[in-house]
Amino acid sequence: MGCPNTCAFCNQRAISHTVSAPTAEQVSGILKNAFENIPDGNTEIAFFGGSFTAIEREYMISLLEAAQPYIKCGKASGIRISTRPDKIDDEILDILKKYNVTAIELGAQSMDDEVLSANERGHSAQDVRNASELIHKNGFELGLQMMTGLYRSTAEKDRQTAFEIIGLRPDTVRIYPTVILKNTRLGELFQKGEYVPYPFEECAELCAELLELFEKNNIRVIKLGLHASETVESDMLGGYYHQAFREICEGIIFRKKIDAEIHKSGKFTVFTAPDAVSKAAGHKKCNKKYFAEKGIYIKIMPDKKITGRNIIIKKDE
Numbered sequence: 001m002g003c004p005n006t007c008a009f010c011n012q013r014a015i016s017h018t019v020s021a022p023t024a025e026q027v028s029g030i031l032k033n034a035f036e037n038i039p040d041g042n043t044e045i046a047f048f049g050g051s052f053t054a055i056e057r058e059y060m061i062s063l064l065e066a067a068q069p070y071i072k073c074g075k076a077s078g079i080r081i082s083t084r085p086d087k088i089d090d091e092i093l094d095i096l097k098k099y100n101v102t103a104i105e106l107g108a109q110s111m112d113d114e115v116l117s118a119n120e121r122g123h124s125a126q127d128v129r130n131a132s133e134l135i136h137k138n139g140f141e142l143g144l145q146m147m148t149g150l151y152r153s154t155a156e157k158d159r160q161t162a163f164e165i166i167g168l169r170p171d172t173v174r175i176y177p178t179v180i181l182k183n184t185r186l187g188e189l190f191q192k193g194e195y196v197p198y199p200f201e202e203c204a205e206l207c208a209e210l211l212e213l214f215e216k217n218n219i220r221v222i223k224l225g226l227h228a229s230e231t232v233e234s235d236m237l238g239g240y241y242h243q244a245f246r247e248i249c250e251g252i253i254f255r256k257k258i259d260a261e262i263h264k265s266g267k268f269t270v271f272t273a274p275d276a277v278s279k280a281a282g283h284k285k286c287n288k289k290y291f292a293e294k295g296i297y298i299k300i301m302p303d304k305k306i307t308g309r310n311i312i313i314k315k316d317e
């Protein structure tokens with residue numbers, strides 16, 4: 001709801017799985033059910049799937065009011081919203097603050113004005129810079145969402161977007177590789193052959209690189225790839241959707257790390273953190289297969305002393 005335009009890639013109803021927006025009463029009911037099973041105050045309430053600050057003011061406030069009892073009794077730690085960069089100003093931030101919104105996520109998508117315009121976003125990169133500054137100045141947590149592989153974008157332009165986003169110092173980032181949906185302008189361009197996305201593997205390699213880049217800059221990547229959803233799967237014409245997209249990217253990071261350390265054929269044991277064993281093996285064990293084709297046979301073993309994506313490699317006798 002609340003979008004002044006329709007972006008070329010967006011069929012919001014397909015993404016948010018709903019055809020009508022919830023009433024404040026429905027939100028109260030959803031929260032009541034959800035919080036019955038949530039014991040502590042470590043949970044956020046989120047209003048996503050549209051441009052929250054662009055919806056009709058009275059309705060927006062009624063939704064925020066429905067969330068207040070859970071904030072006031074301490075069951076919820078705060079409220080997150082997502083919106084467009086050109087729908088943030090001092091007045092709206094005052095309202096959000098009054099209703100205990102703690103984190104604001106902006107759909108930046110690209111920091112390249114030509115890409116923004118080609119995808120009919122209706123805002124500029126400067127709007128993202130201005131809104132990010134205002135959000136920081138007013139003490140909210142800042143989240144930025146970017147897309148890769150948009151119409152008229154390239155891997156290099158996507159990389160530049162990530163660099164610019166890092167410069168805006170967000171607390172969190174979501175990376176959404178473009179999914180081409182039915183009933184969108186992008187879908188038409190794709191079907192006419194005017195939009196040819198770069199290959200899936202290239203997109204996954206790029207997203208793996210961006211994941212590491214953001215993490216090195218202490219920015220949490222809280223989502224990589226669209227949520228798994230039957231609706232998206234049935235409405236999808238092409239682009240980069242995979243239920244295990246993040247796992248694929250994590251696997252690429254491990255593959256490159258292992259590749260950089262093994263320079264000759266043979267059998268090796270790769271030790272890594274217990275929760276990283278399957279990532280190191282790659283999606284459907286693709287890393288093991290990749291190395292086997294080079295005459296390198298790897299066994300992945302957990303080691304409790306290892307954390308993160310660190311690895312220790314030993315040559316088997």
Ligand code: SF4
Pocket residue numbers: 001003004005006007010011012049050051084107
């Ligand atoms: S601003 Fe967001 S919700 Fe609105 S049309 Fe664009 S992508 Fe869809």
